[in-house]
Amino acid sequence: MTAHPSDMPETEARIEVSVLTSLAQIEAADWDACACPEATDGGRPRDPFTTHRFLSALEVSRSVGVGTGWTPQYLVARRNGEVIGVAPLYAKSHSQGEFIFDHNWAHAYERAGGRYYPKFQMAVPFTPATGRRFLTRPGFEGIGRAALVQGAVQIAEQNGISSVHITFCTEDEAQAGAAMGLMARASQQFHWENxxxxxxxxxxxxxxxxxxxxxxxxxxxxxxxxxxxxxxxxxxxxxxxxxxxxxxxxxxxxxxxxxxxxxxxxxxxxxxxxxxxxxxxxxxxxxxxxxxxxxxxxxxxxxxxxxxxxxxxxxxxxxxxxxxxxxxxxxxxxACVEAGAQGAHKLARGYLPVTTHSLHWVRDPGFAEAIQTYLEAERDAVDDEIEVLTKYGPFKKTRSEDE
Structure with a gap:
């Protein structure tokens, strides 16, 4: 499957987005040049979860693939043959292992006569950790991100996929995705700050x-x-x-x-x-x-x-x-410890609530409108909960608190 994003400026129209069914179909160096360019200095990647080695380990161990409900559909954006962007995309036949819950969406859509699965999930399987999802080479952040978003949506439309979900993306990506017309969702985790x-x-x-x-x-x-x-x-x-x-x-x-x-x-x-x-x-x-x-x-x-x-x-x-x-x-x-999904008991142990982000596209306009209304109310509730939980955090309220 190949997408040709058509609403880009003329100078960018040569970008082609294609789908790979295995990471063996792309050189590790090409993938990691987009996934973790910061590691070219010999240091660690920002996180290891979108690296070629981590995603390949999931694939070769058959933790994803046939029979798991996670079918690789990795996106690759090329400009004049050069890889400028990649994304970990999967076709999902269920909503397990995601940690941003949409079970109620699936049930509501199917009760109304729709077919929610398969859907597209742009994520790291089984890994509720915030990180980049639109992985681009330095210098191609804007056009690479736009190509990956448009490519995912276009391929979903062409193949009758109900929806695209980009989960645990960065705040910058959430803002950019919302500007491109995706629906933004807020959730909550507990992180420790150094x-x-x-x-x-x-x-x-x-x-x-x-x-x-x-x-x-x-x-x-x-x-x-x-x-x-x-x-x-x-x-x-x-x-x-x-x-x-x-x-x-x-x-x-x-x-x-x-x-x-x-x-x-x-x-x-x-x-x-x-x-x-x-x-x-x-x-x-x-x-x-x-x-x-x-x-x-x-x-x-x-x-x-x-x-x-x-x-x-x-x-x-x-x-x-x-x-x-x-x-x-x-x-x-x-700087930080991310302790995974859920768990209010973490609050008493120095882990404070923070907002996590996801982006969503839904093919059915009426269903998308209903979800947008839900997300707006949910976002307010998440903000309120974070505010309340933070007040009950374990840290001193004043510098003079008795030891």
Missing amino acids: RGYADFDAFLADLSSRKRKNIRKERATAHAFGGEIVALTGDDLQPEHWDAFWRFYQDTGARKWGTPYLTRAFFDAAQDTLRNDMLLILALRTGRPIAGALNFIGRETLYGRYWGAIEDVPCLHFEACYYQAIDYAIAHGM
Whole structure:
């Protein structure tokens, strides 16, 4: 499938947008020149999730593809044969693994006699982390983004696709997409911000006395389980660690989603190509892993992703997922920890509510009008909730609050 965006200025009309069904059809260097141009300096990408290596690991491990409901339809924009933009696009036959919920939209449309699936999802599968979705080479941001948006919509129209959903995009992308006629949606997550802390105690000093004492108590409780907690990344990660983590992940996946999203083969692929992008926190009792939390490492942000355990240890979840992540971020000068979707319990542990963004296009005009009305009301509700939750945050309300 190929789209030729036709409403661009004449000098830009040579841009062609095509669909790839596998990342094997594009060179990693061409994809990453758009996905993570900041990494050309030898540093980390802003986030690893749209890199060729991460998306390829999902594909080769069959975590996406036939039978998963996530069919790759990667977009590639070329100008005079040069790749100037790419996007992680998937045809979806359900709404699982997205974390920006549209189940009610699907039910309403189908009750009215419409066919909601398949739909297009421009996203990183199973990954509620904010990042760029319109991936362009430097210097082609404007025309590349426009070509990818127009290409996705045109291909959807040509193939009777009900809708296009761009989820966990950046705020800049949300504003640009809205200016191009897409519907903007606001949602909420909890993120931890590094305010220049020298260490964990400096972070605690920023909290109210009651919250500070509670966190110290939780950490002491977690560390009293009779073992040790280790942080592993890069070559310290070994295949046997993934054997253990797979057991944890299966348990969590079965309880949360019914079926784990990632296959066992994903962790083998990750060991080969992503181990420098990952931080694995393991709780060991006499050398045997009993719990673990998996994080991905970005340029300035640590992304908490998965947790699991085979023993129920009080407060160990908080320690492995939240406090160890804060420790790592402070030690490595990182600006933020994104702790994943949902979870108001994160508020008491220093993670504050922030707005996340998505964009939507719906082919049926009447349905689109109804969704737009809904999104406007939802946006006001999200803003109000963030304001209220922030007031109840754990940080000192005044500098003079009693220690």
